[in-house]
Amino acid sequence: xxxxxxxxxxxxxxxLGYVLAVAGSAVGLGNIWRFPYLAAKYGGGMFLLVYLILxxxxxxxxxxxxxxxxxxxxxxxxxxxRAFGNKLRYKFGGWINAIIPMLILPYYCxxxxxxxxYLVEYCKGSxxxxxxDTYFTGFIGSAAQTEIYFLIFAVATVAVVxxxxxxxxxxxxxxMMPALIVLAVIVAIYSMSLPGxxxxxxxxxxxxxxxxSIMTVVAALGQMFYSLSIxxxxxxxxxxxxxxxxxxxxxTTQIEIFDTSIAILAGLMIIPAxxxxxxxNPDALNAGPSLMFVTIPKVFESMGFGxxxxxxxxxxxxxxxxxxxxxxxxxxVSTFQDELGWGRVKSTIATTVILVGLxxxxxxxxxxxxxxxxxxxxxxxxxxxxxxxxxMPISAxxxxxxxxxxxxxxxxxxxxxxxxKFKRExxxxxxxxxxxxxxxxxxxxxxxxxxxxxxxx
Numbered sequence: 276x277x278x279x280x281x282x283x284x285x286x287x288x289x290x291l292g293y294v295l296a297v298a299g300s301a302v303g304l305g306n307i308w309r310f311p312y313l314a315a316k317y318g319g320g321m322f323l324l325v326y327l328i329l330x331x332x333x334x335x336x337x338x339x340x341x342x343x344x345x346x347x348x349x350x351x352x353x354x355x356x357r358a359f360g361n362k363l364r365y366k367f368g369g370w371i372n373a374i375i376p377m378l379i380l381p382y383y384c385x386x387x388x389x390x391x392x393y394l395v396e397y398c399k400g401s402x403x404x405x406x407x408d409t410y411f412t413g414f415i416g417s418a419a420q421t422e423i424y425f426l427i428f429a430v431a432t433v434a435v436v437x438x439x440x441x442x443x444x445x446x447x448x449x450x451m452m453p454a455l456i457v458l459a460v461i462v463a464i465y466s467m468s469l470p471g472x473x474x475x476x477x478x479x480x481x482x483x484x485x486x487x488s489i490m491t492v493v494a495a496l497g498q499m500f501y502s503l504s505i506x507x508x509x510x511x512x513x514x515x516x517x518x519x520x521x522x523x524x525x526x527t528t529q530i531e532i533f534d535t536s537i538a539i540l541a542g543l544m545i546i547p548a549x550x551x552x553x554x555x556n557p558d559a560l561n562a563g564p565s566l567m568f569v570t571i572p573k574v575f576e577s578m579g580f581g582x583x584x585x586x587x588x589x590x591x592x593x594x595x596x597x598x599x600x601x602x603x604x605x606x607x608v609s610t611f612q613d614e615l616g617w618g619r620v621k622s623t624i625a626t627t628v629i630l631v632g633l634x635x636x637x638x639x640x641x642x643x644x645x646x647x648x649x650x651x652x653x654x655x656x657x658x659x660x661x662x663x664x665x666x667m668p669i670s671a672x673x674x675x676x677x678x679x680x681x682x683x684x685x686x687x688x689x690x691x692x693x694x695x696k697f698k699r700e701x702x703x704x705x706x707x708x709x710x711x712x713x714x715x716x717x718x719x720x721x722x723x724x725x726x727x728x729x730x731x732x
Contacts, residue, residue: 454594479547
């Protein structure tokens with residue numbers, strides 16, 4: 276296999292640009308709202324402990340794998356798989372990695388539109404109205420409003436991507452990620468200072484082994500896909516933009532620290548505030564995805580500075596959502612460029628057509644098209660299930676099999692060692708060879724079984 280890359284391919288200006296771009300991809304809605312409610316549901320501190328262990332083993336191995344293969348081949352997921360063979364299994368592994376972001380991006384922009392709506396309303400001072408039980412359902416029930424805000428978020432995403440890697444993706448990440456950290460720290464400090472919030476802090480940070488169950492492990496494994504941008508083709512693509520003098524192991528560690536810090540900050544923003552608001556009732560946290568749009572506005576309305584808190588919080592969520600949607604769009608654009616030989620503008624237009632088409636179906640699935648059900652699910656829930664519960668575990672499994680049985684662990688090791696000592700090489704080899712495939716199969720089977728009601732998660 277050739278180690279030569281296309282000299283015309285875009286690239287990051289250096290390590291900082293790469294780390295912030297990947298961190299921006301990883302830090303999204305999954306960290307801000309999904310991590311806190313899963314932590315609350317599956318044991319608080321126990322969930323956090325299990326997640327940290329998995330992130331340092333499984334998460335580390337997958338980030339290194341996808342980044343190294345992307346940089347070595349100089350291609351996105353399809354090209355990276357094809358570099359090691361042209362059989363059906365290689366084509367399947369590459370294409371499933373490439374298709375996942377195409378399917379996630381539309382519904383992600385739907386959620387991004389909701390975030391913009393709430394940010395606008397907090398800026399207008401509608402704090403009391405948004406705390407009402409019917410506000411959220413009333414908003415998503417309006418076809419006109421949801422479609423407009425979806426399109427605004429979609430346009431913001433595409434506008435960044437069309438400028439390219441350094442002038443678009445990297446530049447925005449360098450601005451938004453530091454701002455996101457500052458905002459997260461401010462909101463977390465404020466949340467923890469509320470009366471009664473300490474019990475929430477203790478529940479979230481202190482492991483209680485009585486709260487451990489097998490579903491704690493399964494939920495933590497599933498969350499890692501959201502949190503680390505694993506098995507979405509993103510790390511292959513960003514790795515292909517990475518210069519050969521950038522230390523892959525060191526940057527992976529920095530991404531782990533960055534992403535986990537934001538996830539913990541998100542927990543400290545939301546869990547103590549809800550504990551304080553609910554009088555210490557952890558059941559208030561089990562609102563699931565509606566936590567951010569229903570429960571949190573109630574918390575803000577009960578505060579003396581609820582409007583200001585709402586503006587800062589939803590500005591933070593907007594930054595997180597936009598940096599993630601940019602990475603999904605960039606991966607799709609890269610696929611068109613690599614596989615069809617198109618330029619960035621034409622590839623971005625094709626991406627926009629897919630985004631607007633599927634995104635509109637998803638957005639209207641809560642109002643004008645709410646009669647359309649697949650396996651009993653609306654469009655957004657169905658796309659979320661298919662991508663995150665079925666395709667992503669299969670995608671990650673394909674990467675494991677590619678490395679162990681075709682590319683070889685040595686190939687990844689050699690690529691990492693071009694710019695790194697690869698201190699965790701033994702851990703990497705053991706995990707990729709023995710444990711990672713088992714983790715993938717567990718996630719896939721448990722997720723499918725949950726949807727069909729065979730097990731309760």
